[in-house]
Amino acid sequence: MASAAASSCSSLSMMFLTHSCGATSSTAHRLLPPGCLRRRLHCHPLQMGPTYLRCLTFHSSAAEPPSPPHVVLPHASLTTEANTKVIDGKAVAKQIRDEITAEVSRMKEAIGVIPGLAVILVGDRKDSATYVRNKKKACESVGISSLEVHLEEDSTEEEVLKHIAGYNDDPLVHGILVQLPLPSHMNEQNVLNAVRIEKDVDGFHPLNIGRLAMRGREPLFVPCTPKGCIELLHRHGISIKGKRAVVIGRSNIVGMPAALLLQREDATVTVVHSRTNNPEEITKQADIIISAVGQPNMVKGSWIKPGAVIIDVGINPVEDPNSPRGYRLVGDVCYEEAVEVASAVTPVPGGVGPMTIAMLLQNTLISAKRMHNFE
Numbered sequence: 001m002a003s004a005a006a007s008s009c010s011s012l013s014m015m016f017l018t019h020s021c022g023a024t025s026s027t028a029h030r031l032l033p034p035g036c037l038r039r040r041l042h043c044h045p046l047q048m049g050p051t052y053l054r055c056l057t058f059h060s061s062a063a064e065p066p067s068p069p070h071v072v073l074p075h076a077s078l079t080t081e082a083n084t085k086v087i088d089g090k091a092v093a094k095q096i097r098d099e100i101t102a103e104v105s106r107m108k109e110a111i112g113v114i115p116g117l118a119v120i121l122v123g124d125r126k127d128s129a130t131y132v133r134n135k136k137k138a139c140e141s142v143g144i145s146s147l148e149v150h151l152e153e154d155s156t157e158e159e160v161l162k163h164i165a166g167y168n169d170d171p172l173v174h175g176i177l178v179q180l181p182l183p184s185h186m187n188e189q190n191v192l193n194a195v196r197i198e199k200d201v202d203g204f205h206p207l208n209i210g211r212l213a214m215r216g217r218e219p220l221f222v223p224c225t226p227k228g229c230i231e232l233l234h235r236h237g238i239s240i241k242g243k244r245a246v247v248i249g250r251s252n253i254v255g256m257p258a259a260l261l262l263q264r265e266d267a268t269v270t271v272v273h274s275r276t277n278n279p280e281e282i283t284k285q286a287d288i289i290i291s292a293v294g295q296p297n298m299v300k301g302s303w304i305k306p307g308a309v310i311i312d313v314g315i316n317p318v319e320d321p322n323s324p325r326g327y328r329l330v331g332d333v334c335y336e337e338a339v340e341v342a343s344a345v346t347p348v349p350g351g352v353g354p355m356t357i358a359m360l361l362q363n364t365l366i367s368a369k370r371m372h373n374f375e
């Protein structure tokens with residue numbers, strides 16, 4: 001797959017090979033599929049999704065690590081030299097977890113029900129194991145009970161479906177999450193379709209997505225990452241109505257639902273993707289940019305309108321011999337340049353990532369409340 005992905009890249013891809021915030025962007029006329037940039041591919045590019053770089057595929061980097069984000073509490077406005085507000089996702093996520101903790105204990109006291117989340121992990125990808133561990137820790141921190149099944153890499157799809165069926169029928173389970181990506185011999189669509197829609201806390205079931213897309217319909221759950229992006233905007237008092245929003249990336253799990261959510265919030269939405277000509281021209285008109293492509297430092301300062309708000313969903317590992325892990329995480333957006341131009345920007349890490357987990361907990365609580373008619 002690695003070679004197939006590499007060979008499909010045109011020479012234009014070379015323009016993005018610099019992961020520093022160098023001035024490579026203004027000459028680039030297209031966003032390229034994420035696979036183009038990977039030096040080492042450890043998994044199927046389709047499974048990587050443009051948004052979550054779940055694979056530890058390293059991007060080489062000559063750039064200096066970004067300085068630590070200026071911490072700003074929600075609703076506070078601390079200024080940097082460029083007067084840019086750093087949107088602290090970690091702090092907002094903590095605030096949300098505290099709210100969930102209170103609700104979970106209120107529910108337990110009133111009706112004796114504890115919300116439960118079941119996570120299905122297949123295979124032994126290190127990053128997936130870490131994510132699952134973090135989700136489990138987050139559940140514990142708010143009093144949600146968590147169940148986990150860990151299946152071998154060579155398990156069959158039937159085995160996964162059997163566990164889903166068990167959790168579908170288990171009254172102690174209010175949310176089911178199948179950790180993605182699944183091993184390539186499994187059909188992701190079959191597996192995700194098997195989750196009972198009432199327990200689809202990831203919001204990936206086609207019926208939930210379909211309802212999200214339709215006016216006058218309400219999904220039972222909204223996908224966690226896009227929901228986290230909107231929540232960050234709301235909690236920072238950033239209005240969306242009537243604004244021009246550009247979503248970069250059109251994945252099923254982030255880009256597409258993020259665009260639908262922004263539209264539901266009355267923004268005028270444009271989706272920019274790997275086949276878009278002159279993406280920079282379009283992003284430059286945006287009041288709000290949500291970037292979810294998985295290309296380190298792709299969105300340069302020149303792509304951003306002065307005063308725009310930038311939500312960076314990318315979590316891209318780039319090689320860093322100075323880091324204990326051998327790599328560090330950078331976003332899709334060139335942070336150092338963005339803070340000079342934007343009015344607010346999310347850092348990576350500490351931006352959207354922690355919000356994704358907070359929204360998963362929130363969806364699990366919503367599910368338990370709904371199943372038990374608890375308001």
Ligand SMILES: Nc1nc(=O)c2c([nH]1)NC[C@@H]1CN(c3ccc(C(=O)N[C@@H](CCC(=O)O)C(=O)O)cc3)C=[N+]21
Pocket residue numbers: 052054131177178179180181202224315329348349350351352353354355356357
């Ligand atoms: N069914 C399913 N649902 C998911 O929601 C899902 C998934 N599969 N597969 C993997 C991706 C990835 N994902 C992340 C969640 C939190 C952080 C996060 O908290 N990141 C920290 C950094 C963590 C670190 O330092 O390694 C941050 O951005 O600050 C990252 C990534 C959810 N995913």
